[in-house]
Amino acid sequence: MNSISSPVITETSTFAIDVEEGLSKYPKQLSSKYFYDAAGDQLFQDIMAMPEYYLTNCEYDIFTQQKAAILEAFGEAPFELIELGAGDGTKTKILLDYFLQQEADFTYRPIDISGNVLTQLTAACAEQFPKLKVDPVKGDYTEALAQIKQEDNHRRKVVLFLGGNIGNFPLPNAKVFIKELAICLSAGDLLLTGFDLKKDPKIVQLAYDDPAGITAAFNLNLLTRINKELGGAFDVDKFMHWETYNPLSGEARSYIVSKEEQLVQIEQLQLSVHFEAWEAIAVEVSAKYSERDIIELAEETGFTVNQNFVDPKAYFMDSLWELKV
Ligand SMILES: C[S@@+](CC[C@H](N)C(=O)[O-])C[C@H]1O[C@@H](n2cnc3c(N)ncnc32)[C@H](O)[C@@H]1O
The missing domain is CATH 3.40.50.150 (Vaccinia Virus protein VP39)
Incomplete structure (x- = not known):
């Protein structure tokens, strides 16, 4: 098999820096490029097989x-x-x-x-x-x-x-x-x-908010990834996926929303992240x-x-x- 070449910056350090920055600012933000760990790759393959996508x-x-x-x-x-x-x-x-x-x-x-x-x-x-x-x-x-x-x-x-x-x-x-x-x-x-x-717009909305909840699982996996790779303590059940489509801008936007006020520790970042009830993290744009x-x-x-x-x-x-x- 061919070997995979890779630029010098380590993926984990960039992930850590971006998570710290994204969860420390207001409004909170995480990049969709971090959806894709092994579990995220599999969930995206499941999304591609969905009739709505x-x-x-x-x-x-x-x-x-x-x-x-x-x-x-x-x-x-x-x-x-x-x-x-x-x-x-x-x-x-x-x-x-x-x-x-x-x-x-x-x-x-x-x-x-x-x-x-x-x-x-x-x-x-x-x-x-x-x-x-x-x-x-x-x-x-x-x-x-x-x-x-x-x-x-x-x-x-x-x-x-x-x-x-x-x-x-x-x-x-x-x-x-x-x-x-x-x-x-x-x-x-x-x-x-x-x-x-x-x-x-109904067709677009459904593609990112399927009734089976596969897209929700894909987006929320980002919190699980932070738990695994950065020692995070997110309780995924205390968050939900939310999707909006704006037909004027053409942007479908995905959010992870905190269902209650909570404080989440991320050990490796020595960071406590405070969420107000219903505070959102912007995680993905899908422009049309x-x-x-x-x-x-x-x-x-x-x-x-x-x-x-x-x-x-x-x-x-x-x-x-x-x-x-
Ligand atoms: C939505 S999937 C689409 C895959 C493929 N292009 C397709 O049409 O089926 C996005 C892919 O792009 C990769 N990706 C996302 N952001 C990236 C970035 N900034 N640099 C390199 N790869 C990225 C992800 O790891 C993932 O495999």
């Missing part, structure tokens, strides 16, 4: 039905296929399989902050696609991209940013992030990003886009839109951009 099936349909057009749009020259936040690569494997069948010349470089999911993905690729060249990088997007930029081998880059990943940035932050990404790329490099499109938002984002970050790939229900769009000179 339409995003996975929509992008699956796009890739299954339009993979030939996608490869054609990528062009024939050899490329590095870099995937930001690859997860278990369920949908990406449709493209990898097809690209290999077509004898496209590429190396697959999945990036993920979760070492667990990256190890699983690398092992699955080795088994399923023995001929595929896989070069995984474990780390936060920005650190991992800086590493790729540093070792630049002048190969053309095609970056995948699939599923709901870009949605985890509020729109102004998405702009900043894509500009940072563009610095790691060269003119003519490509970016294929998944955008969840604005739609009936209109086609107009997508075009504006491309233009404001130095890209041109080459082609859009949309599912039959028009719920989701994979938009292919090229970095301008």
Whole structure:
């Protein structure tokens, strides 16, 4: 199996610093990138299998039905296929399989902050696609991209940013992030990003607040992770998941809400966190886009839109951009 390279900053120390900062400020905040420990990875796979979480099936349909057009749009020259936040690569494997069948010349470089999911993905690729060249990088997007930029081998880059990943940035932050990404790329490099499109708010709301409570378990697992990794004393039953969707901003937002006033110790941080009754921690943004938002984002970050790939229900769009000179 390929070895996983990893930037120098340790994950635990960054997690500790961010938890301390996020729970010490008001309003409280924790980043959704910390959802993904081994339990979180499994819960996210359960979310992808839920009927309410339409995003996975929509992008699956796009890739299954339009993979030939996608490869054609990528062009024939050899490329590095870099995937930001690859997860278990369920949908990406449709493209990898097809690209290999077509004898496209590429190396697959999945990036993920979760070492667990990256190890699983690398092992699955080795088994399923023995001929595929896989070069995984474990780390936060920005650190991992800086590493790729540093070792630049002048190969053309095609970056995948699939599923709901870009949605985890509020729109102004998405702009900043894509500009940072563009610095790691060269003119003519490509970016294929998944955008969840604005739609009936009821459909969006249900995707993040399913009746079976899988999303609630996924979000609350963040408290369990703090208990395990930082010696936290959260009683998860004293907190609840809350979801809102604002059709004007296009932002679905997830919160963890304290059901009572309480004081929670986090031993390794030597921190006591006070919660008022019904005080919330903001944990995730899942932004939805209109086609107009997508075009504006491309233009404001130095890209041109080459082609859009949309599912039959028009719920989701994979938009292919090229970095301008
Ligand atoms: C919602 S899952 C989506 C996975 C995949 N892109 C898909 O569409 O199925 C998000 C993945 O991105 C990773 N991730 C989230 N924030 C990240 C960050 N800042 N840097 C690197 N990986 C991140 C998570 O570990 C997780 O595997």
